[in-house]
Amino acid sequence: MENTISPDNDDKTVISKKGINLEINQKASNLIGKCFSQRYLIESQIGAGGMSDVYRAVDLTLKDAGIEDAFVAIKVLQKQFSEMKDAQKILINEALQTQKLSHPNIIRVYDIKSDGNYHFMVMEWLDGESLDQVINSSKPVGTPFVKTKKIIDQIGSALNYAHQEGLIHTDLKPSNIFLTRKGNIKIFDFGVSKLLNEDEDNEYVLQNNDQDTALNGHTPAYASFEQLNGDSPTQQDDVFSFACIIYELLSSKHPYKRTAANKVNKSSFTLVKPKNISLSHWSVLKRGLAINKAERLNTIDELVTPFSSKVSTKILAGALLLAVVGYSANAFYQQSTEIEKLTSTISEYDQETKTFNSYGSLPASEFLAKADEIKESNFLIAQALFRQHHDELITLYDEKIQNAPKLSNNKFKDYAKVNTILAEAFTYYPDSFRLKEIQKQQETSRETTINAIVEKLDQLLIQGRYSEAGDNNIKNLFSDLSLLLLPGEEYVATEKAFALFQRKFNLAIDKKDFKTLDELIRVGDIAFYNYPEADKVIASSKKMASAVNALAKYAADYKKSPENAVYPHEEATLFYKKEINDMSEELSKARNYNAYIAVGRKINRFAQQFPKDFQPIIDLKRQEASDFFAYSNRLMEIRSFIRAKNLINRGNAILKELDGE
Known part of the structure; x- marks a missing residue:
């Protein structure tokens, strides 16, 4: 998500390309009520940036599934940039870079899509306010130190993780950081982020030098001296930006009064200590705010650690020693309980440090085997170790998947086992871009194998080749297919x-x-x-x-044994039903004497294979006798007495046979 809607355009990120200024002040399109991709229904606009607008939308798919909190954030390229390939590239870059980062304090990006001329990114919905709103609401005294420490810890954790992944944010500012109602920090807007040691992209160049206009994807008020001069990105660029944010949180003022670092008069400008931090904290923060790179802190850790909510064991022990020496004998006895508590605290910290170091020295495979045990004993240590072993564990899971056992036919990988391995990995790294790529590769492999079997089955069934052996044996192919299909999937013939x-x-x-x-x-x-x-x-x-x-x-x-054999009447009735029906129909269609005689002979021959009590034959013979009698009357009318008498005799003989006379 981007800046909160405001008439003030200060601190917007503006990226300019040669000959094209992308900061075009046009009224945002009204997208409220529009439904993107027949899934995301736009409800309201919640933010606006240099190139994109941000909306709250309802995910109709989640809503239909009965999920109450079915909201997402949709970041849409503004209309004037929708056909610019470079603008689209920045949006895509932001989505891809953010998807690679799996951290609780970095916003989740679900997808990057297009709908007609609209290009948009789908992100998690955040309920709260951006840090620039937090800063504005704390004027003029600044945010309390205790609250600021919690924010610093979370931002520092996210930036450390991004730097470990080789990514520099390069556009860190309060409007790109969000504080949820639950107190969780979320960093976003990685659209102009840079890889460490990446060659400078000469495609983007300086377009103007206004105080608060972004240069090369930076925001001048928060960009380091080196960024403004076009140097390759380093961790120290984010250190400077982060230090500016910390200062603003504490004082509700910008340390350099919003002057770009390359325009600050270092000989006359003096940084003023915020009132709500100690001298020791101020000495560290000043080093983070140093204009000269050589004087600035090198890493986020160096900036964050002194602000950490946990007091180091050595500092605590020294404080305890000074307290003990300074107390009189009476005071010592009066404060003995407090000393015991402090000693106990030191012991606990020592134990946690030892525990962390012992687990931290384990190889990734051994740590994974003990992960549940570690989580039960100390959840925070487990979380830290999972971050520490991130790359190793993802590689380990990848190896497990590559070495997954074969199915019972020993032809294909056991994809059910693969999914089990992936499910376990996603419990630890739910937003891992690399895991999602592995999952996609495995699913593609499974689908390719299934498609090959389905194509062969379709061909065999369409051609009626039911009895072939070997690789074309239908039964074996279906057996293979059943091992690959997941619950809910099935083969349907053409x-x-x-x-x-x-x-x-x-x-x-x-x-x-x-x-x-x-x-x-x-x-x-x-x-x-x-x-x-x-x-x-x-x-x-x-x-x-x-x-x-x-x-x-x-x-x-x-x-x-003829006398003991039991005739299967019901089964024979089913089996011979068609023949009996055909002969019954022939009787009904007979129209002359010879036809009746021919059908009668056919019935007599057919009936010889059945026992005398076989009901379908009894019914057929009764029909035969009845039809003979009926036609004999017709013959008598035309005075063909000999033929009529013959049919009557045949009919009587049939009835006597049926009655057992």
């Missing part, structure tokens, strides 16, 4: 593949091709079980398989 399966299935039923039918049942069970229209086909195929098995068993039993 419509073309399913249509071919249906045709082959119906043809196998018609031909009573038991071998093909059995093969289709197996394929359908693994390839089409989840297909939207496959339920009936699969259910029918399984019933047919059961019928085939029952009839085969009956045939085997009958061959061994």
